[in-house]
Amino acid sequence: MSAVTQDTAVRTGRVTRTFIYLVLLLFALFYLLPFFVMLVNSVKPLAEITGGNMMALPRTWTFEPWHSAWSTAQIGVEPTGLKPYFINSIIMVVPAVAISTVLGALNGYVLTKWRFRGDTWVFGLMLFSCFIPFQIVLIPMARMLGLMGLAGSTPGLVLVHVVYGLGFTTLYFRNYYAAFPTELVRAAMIDGAGFFRIFWRIMLPVSGPIAVVSVIWQFTNIWNDFLFGASFGDQDSQPMTVALNNLVNSSTGVKEYNVHFAGAILAALPTLFVYIVAGRYFVRGLMAGSVKG
Amino acid sequence: MAAPAEVDFRTRLQDSLPRLVLAPSFAATLLFVYGFILFTVYLSFTGSKMLPNFTWVGLENYRKLWALDAWWIAISNIAVFATLYIVICTAIGLTLAIFLDQKIRGEGLLRPIYLYPMALSFIVTGTAWKWFLDPGIGLEHTMHLWGWESFSFTWIKDRNMAIYTIVLAAVWQTSGFVMAMFLAGLRGIDNEILKAAQIDGASNWQLYRRIVIPMLRPAFLSAFVILFHLAIKSYDLVIALTGGGPGRATELPATFMYSYTFTRNSMGIGASSAVIMLMTIAAIMVPYLYAELKEKP
Incomplete structure (x- = not known):
């Protein structure tokens, strides 16, 4: 009986199956094509791009565009390449991800194991903040960062990303901890364990999977952010996305497409890397992210 | 004599500790999300141009906004x-x-x-x-x-x-x-x-x-x-x-x-357009979140 339940109930004929494979392959092509084209053209000399076929493999291979995108291309007014902005992004992302994940874990723990009157409202208010259009906070945020002396600085951007990421991290940990048996926490309480000891000894050791999810989610979101970076960053703190946009959209003179592509791939590499290494958890986590009580 | 009072203080601290831990996040949300929303809503009723100013103009910005071709295109x-x-x-x-x-x-x-x-x-x-x-x-x-x-x-x-x-x-x-x-x-x-x-x-x-x-x-x-x-x-x-x-x-x-x-x-007009964006999202999200969170008492 159990062997029967294993396979899917739906039976498909040969024609249908061929059709299904065809559609699936076509879509795979659709998703791969733009990235393939970028990759291939990032190792071609410019003349081959403007005069040639974008699908063709390079006749002369060159890694000059990559070198240029990384260290010599004109970004805004300075010919610095994307390197300093890549570093800006790293310096911004690491603390923002760490702080928002730790706070999310603590919040989720409180909201599930130390419930109090009105906790659902507190959570609801935090959760709604995930979905607001950030345009609604841009003006006061610019003012607030100015008042705090953080305008145009990396700590300012870290603050922004922590504040607007808290809703998601709290959601993840809350949903995850909600499934954890409260009896164990009760038993530990009776044994005299305090708030932090229970968190440290009981909750934290089982938090691995959801911590991975929270870190990946926050990392991709913050790394890929453009709006906050463009609004609140300056020369010394602008993230990679803003620099890439400057590279691609404001270059005067000849448009060096190959350099643009190399730059775009450089900007995508960290998130792609994280996704390839830990993608499985990522998907699972996004499923958990659907708001369930 | 001091001992019971101390114990009392410690249990009280222990009791309110969870809320104290949650407080910074919640306070940040209240200020940076809801406080800022209120601020932007307020700005949308003022004649703010390049910088925020606080001269009350009522619904003027909304009237101007809905009269703009650019807004209708958007x-x-x-x-x-x-x-x-x-x-x-x-x-x-x-x-x-x-x-x-x-x-x-x-x-x-x-x-x-x-x-x-x-x-x-x-x-x-x-x-x-x-x-x-x-x-x-x-x-x-x-x-x-x-x-x-x-x-x-x-x-x-x-x-x-x-x-x-x-x-x-x-x-x-x-x-x-x-x-x-x-x-x-x-x-x-x-x-x-x-x-x-x-x-x-x-x-x-x-x-x-x-x-x-x-x-x-x-x-x-x-x-x-x-x-x-x-x-x-x-x-x-x-x-x-x-x-x-x-x-x-x-x-x-x-x-x-x-x-x-x-x-x-035209910060006043910009603010009023942001308010309309927020209201559009809220119209969908608020009932959705309410229903989702309500399910489990």
Whole structure:
């Protein structure tokens, strides 16, 4: 009986199956094509791009565009390449991800194991903040960062990303901890364990999977952010996305497409890397992210 | 004598510790989200230009906003964009999920291919597609080189069609993610129900039409909510792909708000457009979150 339940109930004929494979392959092509084209053209000399076929493999291979995108291309007014902005992004992302994940874990723990009157409202208010259009906070945020002396600085951007990421991290940990048996926490309480000891000894050791999810989610979101970076960053703190946009959209003179592509791939590499290494958890986590009580 | 008081203090501290731990996050949310929302709402009733000022002008900004052609373009663009984006993503996502669920060889390879665009920044997606769609060097040029001389694909340069290029790139980025949501839903359906229906003589089509798709209701709802709020928030993609052009052809409320507030020195109007964006999202999100959180007492 159990062997029967294993396979899917739906039976498909040969024609249908061929059709299904065809559609699936076509879509795979659709998703791969733009990235393939970028990759291939990032190792071609410019003349081959403007005069040639974008699908063709390079006749002369060159890694000059990559070198240029990384260290010599004109970004805004300075010919610095994307390197300093890549570093800006790293310096911004690491603390923002760490702080928002730790706070999310603590919040989720409180909201599930130390419930109090009105906790659902507190959570609801935090959760709604995930979905607001950030345009609604841009003006006061610019003012607030100015008042705090953080305008145009990396700590300012870290603050922004922590504040607007808290809703998601709290959601993840809350949903995850909600499934954890409260009896164990009760038993530990009776044994005299305090708030932090229970968190440290009981909750934290089982938090691995959801911590991975929270870190990946926050990392991709913050790394890929453009709006906050463009609004609140300056020369010394602008993230990679803003620099890439400057590279691609404001270059005067000849448009060096190959350099643009190399730059775009450089900007995508960290998130792609994280996704390839830990993608499985990522998907699972996004499923958990659907708001369930 | 002091001992009981001390114990009392410690238990009280222990009792309020959870709330103390939660307090900074909650306070930050109240200030940076709800406080800021109130501030922006207030600004939308003032005559703020380049900098915030606090001269009350009532509904003047809203009146001006709804009289602006640029705003109407942004509104009709978002209506077209959001509708197509949500419908197409859902259609592709559902189709791919159902097809992938037929015991496909190579599923493990196909899934990440469908999903990886989601890991990219919209700026990267925009850069790739902008070039791919450029008639001079992209797809059109390639087709010409391959001998299809009459092939023409100039949407990105065409005022009437440019908005559809935004839809195309946005669908490319998110439809794989919608697929994953539906696939998770499909995998959660009990096969026994399907088998029972099959014994009763249901065809595959009927099986999906009558049983599977209705059972995916929660997945449809989450997909809709996520796509809807992503659509309203769309900003980066437009900046990277078309810059709002040609002309104002691909301006969306998000780009409208930014340019009126920060480059056209009409902060009051910018604020009022942001308020309208927020109200649109709230109209969908508030009932949804309320229902989701209400379920469990």
